[in-house]
Amino acid sequence: MVMGDLPQQTDLLVIGGGPGGYVAALRAAALGKSVTLVEKERLGGMCLHYGCIPSKTLIHAANFVEDARHAEEIGLTASTSVDVAKLRAWKEKVVGQLCRGIEHLCQKRGVTVIQGVAQFESPNRALIHLPDGKQGIEFGKAIIATGSKSIEIPGFSYRQARIWNSRKALELTEIPKRLVVIGAGYIGLELGFMYAKLGSHVTILEGMPSFLPQADNETRKLLEKRMKELGVELKLNCKVEGYSETTPSAGQKVGGDAALTVRTSGGNVYTDYVLVCVGHRPYVEGLALEKARVKTDSKGFIVTNISMQTNQPHIYAIGDVRGGPLLAHKAYLEGKVAGEHAAGHNVAFLAKVIPSVIFCDPEIASAGLSEEEAKKQGLHVKAAKFPFQASGRALSMNAGDGFVKVVASEDNTILGVQIVGPDAGELIGEAVLAIELGASVEDFALSIHPHPTLSEGLTEAMENFLGKGVHS
Amino acid sequence: MAETILFTDVGEGIHEGKLVQWRVAEGEAIKEDQPLCEIETDKAVVEIPSSKTGTVLKLHASVGQIMHVGDSLVTVGQPGESIPAVTASAVSSGHPSSPAAPVTTSSSPTVPVSKPPVSAPTSASLSATSAPKATPAVRKLAQQLGVDLNRVNGSGPGGLVTESDVQSAKSSASKDAQGASSELPASSSQYRQAAAGPSIHPALIKAAPSVRKLAFELGVDLGRVQGSGTGGRITEDDVRNANAPQSTAMSASAPTAASVPASPVSVSVPAPSAATRRIHVVSRPYGTEIRKPFTPVRKIISERLSWSAALPTVTHVDEADVTELWKIREKEKVHADEKGVKLTLLPFVVKAVCKALQEFPDFNASLDDEKGEVVLKKYYDVGIAVDTPIGLMVPVLKDADKKSVFDIAQQVQLLATKAKERSLKADELSGSTFTITNIGSAGGIYATPLINPPEAAILGVMRMQTRPAFAPAKKNATDSKAKPSKSAPKVEARQFLPLCLTFDHRLNDGAAAALFVMEVKKHLENPEGLLVGDI
Numbered sequence A: 001m002v003m004g005d006l007p008q009q010t011d012l013l014v015i016g017g018g019p020g021g022y023v024a025a026l027r028a029a030a031l032g033k034s035v036t037l038v039e040k041e042r043l044g045g046m047c048l049h050y051g052c053i054p055s056k057t058l059i060h061a062a063n064f065v066e067d068a069r070h071a072e073e074i075g076l077t078a079s080t081s082v083d084v085a086k087l088r089a090w091k092e093k094v095v096g097q098l099c100r101g102i103e104h105l106c107q108k109r110g111v112t113v114i115q116g117v118a119q120f121e122s123p124n125r126a127l128i129h130l131p132d133g134k135q136g137i138e139f140g141k142a143i144i145a146t147g148s149k150s151i152e153i154p155g156f157s158y159r160q161a162r163i164w165n166s167r168k169a170l171e172l173t174e175i176p177k178r179l180v181v182i183g184a185g186y187i188g189l190e191l192g193f194m195y196a197k198l199g200s201h202v203t204i205l206e207g208m209p210s211f212l213p214q215a216d217n218e219t220r221k222l223l224e225k226r227m228k229e230l231g232v233e234l235k236l237n238c239k240v241e242g243y244s245e246t247t248p249s250a251g252q253k254v255g256g257d258a259a260l261t262v263r264t265s266g267g268n269v270y271t272d273y274v275l276v277c278v279g280h281r282p283y284v285e286g287l288a289l290e291k292a293r294v295k296t297d298s299k300g301f302i303v304t305n306i307s308m309q310t311n312q313p314h315i316y317a318i319g320d321v322r323g324g325p326l327l328a329h330k331a332y333l334e335g336k337v338a339g340e341h342a343a344g345h346n347v348a349f350l351a352k353v354i355p356s357v358i359f360c361d362p363e364i365a366s367a368g369l370s371e372e373e374a375k376k377q378g379l380h381v382k383a384a385k386f387p388f389q390a391s392g393r394a395l396s397m398n399a400g401d402g403f404v405k406v407v408a409s410e411d412n413t414i415l416g417v418q419i420v421g422p423d424a425g426e427l428i429g430e431a432v433l434a435i436e437l438g439a440s441v442e443d444f445a446l447s448i449h450p451h452p453t454l455s456e457g458l459t460e461a462m463e464n465f466l467g468k469g470v471h472s
Numbered sequence B: 001m002a003e004t005i006l007f008t009d010v011g012e013g014i015h016e017g018k019l020v021q022w023r024v025a026e027g028e029a030i031k032e033d034q035p036l037c038e039i040e041t042d043k044a045v046v047e048i049p050s051s052k053t054g055t056v057l058k059l060h061a062s063v064g065q066i067m068h069v070g071d072s073l074v075t076v077g078q079p080g081e082s083i084p085a086v087t088a089s090a091v092s093s094g095h096p097s098s099p100a101a102p103v104t105t106s107s108s109p110t111v112p113v114s115k116p117p118v119s120a121p122t123s124a125s126l127s128a129t130s131a132p133k134a135t136p137a138v139r140k141l142a143q144q145l146g147v148d149l150n151r152v153n154g155s156g157p158g159g160l161v162t163e164s165d166v167q168s169a170k171s172s173a174s175k176d177a178q179g180a181s182s183e184l185p186a187s188s189s190q191y192r193q194a195a196a197g198p199s200i201h202p203a204l205i206k207a208a209p210s211v212r213k214l215a216f217e218l219g220v221d222l223g224r225v226q227g228s229g230t231g232g233r234i235t236e237d238d239v240r241n242a243n244a245p246q247s248t249a250m251s252a253s254a255p256t257a258a259s260v261p262a263s264p265v266s267v268s269v270p271a272p273s274a275a276t277r278r279i280h281v282v283s284r285p286y287g288t289e290i291r292k293p294f295t296p297v298r299k300i301i302s303e304r305l306s307w308s309a310a311l312p313t314v315t316h317v318d319e320a321d322v323t324e325l326w327k328i329r330e331k332e333k334v335h336a337d338e339k340g341v342k343l344t345l346l347p348f349v350v351k352a353v354c355k356a357l358q359e360f361p362d363f364n365a366s367l368d369d370e371k372g373e374v375v376l377k378k379y380y381d382v383g384i385a386v387d388t389p390i391g392l393m394v395p396v397l398k399d400a401d402k403k404s405v406f407d408i409a410q411q412v413q414l415l416a417t418k419a420k421e422r423s424l425k426a427d428e429l430s431g432s433t434f435t436i437t438n439i440g441s442a443g444g445i446y447a448t449p450l451i452n453p454p455e456a457a458i459l460g461v462m463r464m465q466t467r468p469a470f471a472p473a474k475k476n477a478t479d480s481k482a483k484p485s486k487s488a489p490k491v492e493a494r495q496f497l498p499l500c501l502t503f504d505h506r507l508n509d510g511a512a513a514a515l516f517v518m519e520v521k522k523h524l525e526n527p528e529g530l531l532v533g534d535i
């Protein structure tokens, strides 16, 4: 992947080539800086290789399978089977194509890309561990974009073949007969649903009395309903204590041919693989941040200002490693801000909202404040909903579960929108724009949305807010 | 050990200034307290002295650049020594004029420094880099309010900084600011909004992303801007208008004490890009155009005069026969010259105006719109408009009524010199109750000056004219034989001083203005009264 020789010095050293890092490098290079990007694996980072893209690729396939299973309900007969090798190859093709795209962009903009591991030696110098040796590099400015890593729980080492983190789960080596997912956060749910649709019997274990804290009760009910339909077992208040390889004799009796026995506060669970999704922590190992005298917070995230500068103003941190919601699009914008700021422009991260999408079933998307959050922050808000059951388009897609909810201030300024239902992720962008522009509920309601589409759900919710709803 | 000297607060709450001149060069040996450079702020050009003795290794900024508090100025060390990192591990604060102990630290980051060297190049408010524990919302609020989280003690669990911590840090800061700068326009609605307490919740700010970007670039706190768009949306123009600086070159007026809003502590005022600061020449289809920066001083003038122009004002014009006064002036000028004082007619006019103001208190007044009260000022601080190369300045002659003509002449001369050298202090630019503009020194017959808000009136003094005119009848009745009514009026060369009074019609009517100017005239035409005491 080395696209150039490692220079002795550079205007800007970018460490990490994920969504944050490569975007920062491209921006700064476009603004005339000499940029060296050091990535220890492949360009695209977690997002491209073992995060957003592979998960969404496989979720798409899994939804396909699931839809085919239900095709009969609408008068179609189809039989599907999953060819794991081919599916994996397709996922790798998607990832490969995108990865080459990033490499090409870097080449075109003159970013020197180096495969290696960067380690600070001082606030202006780093040592790069190359595949074949080490070399020092002086930098004027640096951007740290090293991302995050899945947290391990004691006793469940990812080095064990049957203990997965999300990265291993997305390698798609096989579709296990049984899969235990520890942690019912968004990644656990996405991957749990995915494997369930691909054919695994999935059990999700959650230590807390509730799950997916960012969602409201109605959303959680819809998810629980769907889990039942998919045969996914959700065990709340369930603390994991450990696991053991099941000896054939003992396993035979209770757990069938399951390879593992997971001990929990609620009894044993038998499974073939365990997928641990209990969150991410900043990835700063090996960076020697102390040599750069860059400060981190108590959780290890690098602290920055809104222009992404750390306590060393010439060193920036972006993306997952600086905390906040661990999302690729947040990393993108931070990358742009840092890249431009490092190139001498006076810019800052000024977005009002960072939308989020959970690619579950139904899909869940959110932008801005929820009713609860707004109230907690002392804002006087009103909210209104529109159920997709009343949407022609949703019913025509055989997907009437879900709703659109709008939260607005007393003077009808839209502060938040939550969408649960088909293509929620595609629909939320419009809400983001509305909130960023300070649109009022009325502005939204008066904008014609094409019929029959799911986007009408948004206008309907707005009209309900104004007490003018026609369809619900 | 090389040290980097930073640009520190030069006092008066100034956060930024333009580097107008370097006084040292790289490689030059310098002594502590030797001036390093000159920085032009809104109000003055200040010299930044060195806090170190040594050799200048590097100048960190270039002429024309906008410097913010915390930016590196120079690195000083031994000749040949290598320059430490961009923001050197060892920093030292340049001390302006106060003998503030220069902070010097060794390279160990653990040595406590009185000013944390974290300042981001952008601005002080952004320097909350190593902000302790605070949620993003709190961080954002702090950013909005210009509160440095590093200086806030968290009251939440584990030292977590809460919103109310930030709010209270802000209110104590603005109290400080209130003491420091009382130079805020009293009755502009925009600023009243600004004073209306803490900045609003960020989610409620109605501004499109492009507008927020502009606000960031200009350092405008959107939470304090009133939107003029539909449903209160903030437009780009609103942001630009709000960007007019809060300090005033054009005489910082003394607003009615009660209505002085706390200065919306100007948070980050980031540097405009170099391009907007340069003068450039553009060829257009119609010919060559030159584009030059609209300077900070001009912006202040613009803001204040736009305010003034919106008032319902009327200009009343009259002229005083100053033949007698001119004679006195000619005579006294000789004595004044001996003392190195240039005696013009202006000090006499100041004196006459003070007397007239005492007779007509409604002209030494301002309107407190909010309370619906007229504030009559029982002190007579006369602003004197001075033309300077960078623009109009209005230094203030304090207690003008208590001063002799000679004292006034001397002080006006001093203030004018300071204004031209831009060495006026903030308090010499604030608090005037009435302004006189001596347009006559440049020429002209009549003019319609603009009021210096929140004052009630301004007097424009034009160029004295010598014209043939009838000599006035002698009022002195001691010459019993003189019967002016019978003798033919005599034409002679006489001196006239045109006076143009612009007044705020909300406070005074035309008749009062005419009488006021008559009163000024009376004193100028009977100058003996002005000379009571030593001239």
Ligand SMILES: Cc1cc2nc3c(=O)[nH]c(=O)nc-3n(C[C@H](O)[C@H](O)[C@H](O)COP(=O)(O)OP(=O)(O)OC[C@H]3O[C@@H](n4cnc5c(N)ncnc54)[C@H](O)[C@@H]3O)c2cc1C
Residues within 6 Å of the ligand: A015, A016, A017, A018, A019, A020, A021, A038, A039, A040, A041, A042, A044, A045, A046, A047, A048, A050, A051, A052, A053, A055, A116, A117, A118, A119, A145, A146, A147, A148, A166, A167, A187, A283, A285, A286, A287, A318, A319, A320, A321, A326, A327, A328, A329, A330, A331, A357
């Ligand atoms: C299963 C899963 C699904 C996800 N789905 C979504 C989604 O749908 N939408 C979304 O927005 N986000 C999603 N995310 C989160 C998203 O992937 C991250 O937020 C995003 O990748 C963060 O980008 P980054 O640039 O900060 O870091 P990363 O993408 O993690 O990139 C960091 C890079 O730095 C490299 N690196 C680390 N240390 C060094 C070093 N010392 N020297 C050189 N290189 C180094 C790493 O190899 C890595 O390539 C998902 C994450 C997971 C795990």
